[in-house]
Amino acid sequence: MAISVLLSFTACNAQIKNAKTESVKIYGNCGMCETTIEKAGNKSKVVKVDWNKDTKMATITYDAKLTNPDEILKRIALSGYDSEKFLAPNDVYAKLPDCCQYERKAQTVAKVETPKTEVKEDHSTHNHSAMTETRQDVSQLKAVFDNYFAVKDALVKTDGNTSSTKAKELLTAINAVKMDKLTTEEHTVWMKVMKDLAFDAEHIADTKDASHQRDHFMPLSENMYALIKVSKTETPTYYQFCPMANDGKGANWLSKENAVKNPYYGSQMLTCGKVVETIK
């Protein structure tokens, strides 16, 4: 009896020398996850991974002279699955099939928005109220700017659907701005451009035809430029110009990157244009 137990034990580990076994948690959902996890972890004669989709626990048997659990868990994380030690790259996780989109409990969500503001807060506890107020200002117009950039990015890709949705969000953000929280300068400009901003955003939202959207994107960009000039942003914004747009009259837009990606032509002329001003 003892011998047969011993035999079966050696048999199951026959392939792996210097075998060591550990039990570790790996996040995942289904049978498909199991296949991916085990395939990523296994290495012929060196590593054998057995993951249980109910307990989310994996039994890892490995040759302790040739590898270690970190190496194995890193490989598994690179295939899309978090463990207690490694988080999968976000883009790899995003590409997992729908049924495998497990809940990422191991991941601490990055503080949304600006770590910079957080740091400021740490240092200025004595001046807390003032600090919070500036933060609100930033976030108020920030939503407007962010949605504008999203519309721009969609137009760069000539993606009429996305620019329409993003323009809707832009409109919401515009309507949500509380004017009394703006600085005097911002307020003055805001009063001038608000109506036009809303008008153009609405028209972009109403159509899925990119060329019509671009017609409205031109005045939208002009007004955004006026606004961002007086507003404080944390990262520099680049005011860019393409001389060919608008039937050769030229048109501007704003971008967070100084590399030119033209929203007026899409892939036809992506890098036509130049930075005319850097706004800080």
Next chain:
Amino acid sequence: MDNQKNIYKKLLPIAILLLTTTNTFAQKVVRYDLYVKDTLVNFAGKEKRAIAVNGQIPMPTLTFTEGDTAEIHVHNLLKEETSLHWHGLFLPNKEDGVPNLTQMPIKPNTTHIYKFPIIQNGTHWYHSHSGLQEQIGMYGNFVMLKKADDKTFRNGIDDLPTLPIVLSEWTNVKPENIHRMLHNANDYPALKKNSVQSYGEAIKAGHFKTKLKNEWKRMLAMDVSDVYYEKILMNGKPSSDLKSIDGKELKAGDKVRLRISNGGASSYFWLTYAGGKITVVANDGNDVEPVEVDRLIIAVSETYDIVVTIPAENTAFEFLATTEDRTNSASMYIGNGIKQLQSPQPRLKYFEGMKMMNDMMKMNGDLDDMGMNMSLNQMDMNVVMYPEITGDSKPKQSENDPNRYNANALADIVTLNYAMLKSPNNTSLPQNAPVKELKFELTGNMNRYVWSLDNKVVSETDKILIKKGENVRIVLYNGSMMRHPMHLHGHDFRLLNGQGENAPLKNIVDIMPMETDTLEFNANVEGDWFFHCHILYHMMSGMGRVFSYENQAPNPLIPNPKLAQRKLFADDRAFHFMAENDFATNGNDGMAMVQGTRWSIGTEWRLGYNDHHGYETETHIGRYIGKMQWLMPFIGFDWRYRKLETDAMGNVHGEKNLFGQTNTKDNRRQFSLGVAYTLPMLVVLQTEIYHDGNLRVQLMREDIPISKRVRASFMVNTDKEYMAGLRYIVNKNIGLTTHYDSDMGLGFGVFLNY
């Protein structure tokens, strides 16, 4: 008289004391002692020789503040010569550390003192400039801090927690052997990297025609880099944690500045960060306006200062350096907690790259940029091979799209290029200085691994004379098939990149195939300054020039300039040896060859096991002609012994060749004159006339890549001899063969090569 003497004697020590004290007031002398010693390391499973300084690899980080005087004592405890070059530094020429050019090599068991004032700030590095020592450990960080009251001090950048990182690679193969194998077009590294690009693989990828056209244009399969490395290292480690800096634990929201030098001998690295965008704040030790990117490539010997942010609590974010060929990488986890990984760079689509090269290569070996004016890394032909830019399979861009090589136009991610670098200061050169313009074409021959400027190596050219005070403008065009990081010693140059008077200052410019870049500098320090490709194996092959100032004072460290020059030239004049032999059932087949930049001396032999099969050797001494080196005239000597058949009458049956010429001797000794020419499909046409008037024409092709490990060859000539064979590559030095030979019949064998 006596009195006077005494007075001098008394005054002298006082004077000396005064001098030294003024010195201490004016500047701080910072002294480092470096002990250079052989060591054994185990980076990749095997104990190998390396060189450690003060017992460590990389060499210790040397830190100074602008205004200090550096005094570095180099104690050479090796059994060979050494030297140390301070990369990117402004210093007197005799401190520059190029053996046989700015100083004589530091002999074993001697000490050499480098002493120079620190007159700049920024991230630099230092390395051995002797032989291939840089590959096996002699690289280190060299950091010069700004003074606290420096006007250019940037709050939020210069006061961040900072870590210097030197990137490097490790191979278990001796660097001398790598160098030799590169010159002999050994494709074993490609096998290790799984990038052979054989016919079999081409057919599988639906690229048979591409491969055929590639060979038609006389190209061997190429990769973006040629050396296989087992390990990539950041500060000597393939993987490390950065949990705290200067004793302060890193937490969410913290920004970290990394001073990164690429101390790799031949690898470019992609830098990416799992925690988001990378802000580039300096390049080659010079501040640039901060620019946010998703990734950047760091050329061999370049430095970049980057700032990254830790975006979340309880997480360490992976900072990843991946070799350009994407076969290997090193990681550093920045922060505390669970490790957030960065996705690795996907594998290259080699056949797309081959197709691109086919389009660029003209039949005569020149490159054709098809009207695109390429510069500053803005257009990257290699994007056709990048799945993250051009998709997983076929490129989606059309043939005529002007942006089909523009990574930033094709994808959402932002890749740094030189046009995005902008100096915060006006970097214009003196206005009224005379301008000297120089033009160089970077040239090279992939197949024979010859790298040069204007098809001349260092030893084939004179020093280029420049005058103190003039502005030197250099226009570089890369007509070779690989990218080259060109480095200028002792000066920073302005890279004319469209930023006007804010052109960035650099001392290395990476230049991709078919690019043209213009750089300029004011000649302000006398001396002999090296200007060369910083890929170690390209430099050792002679890819460089020496700039020398007219009428300059002789260098006191070079007592015998002629001897020094001869030793300097010896680097690219070196010959590389190779040998192979097939021990087959029907005889021995082999060759041995030594080759230099232009000359080739080779002997081939076919030794049967009996007199009927015969014994024969051919020796050729030839010189390669032209940039592509397709043509090689040679003189030869043949010896053959073979028992010829006799008939019943006792007449010897001679052998008739296709031209009706016969030879009846079974013991032939012949001199010959001939010429070998590489035809499309890499078939070598060899025409040879012997001193008895016999003519022989031969076609031969070796190493036809059939599949990843199988190579075929054939030979046919007008002596009615023919041969066809197959070889299976077992490892770097061993193969299994089968071949059929008209003299010796069918055979199987074991093939050894060195």
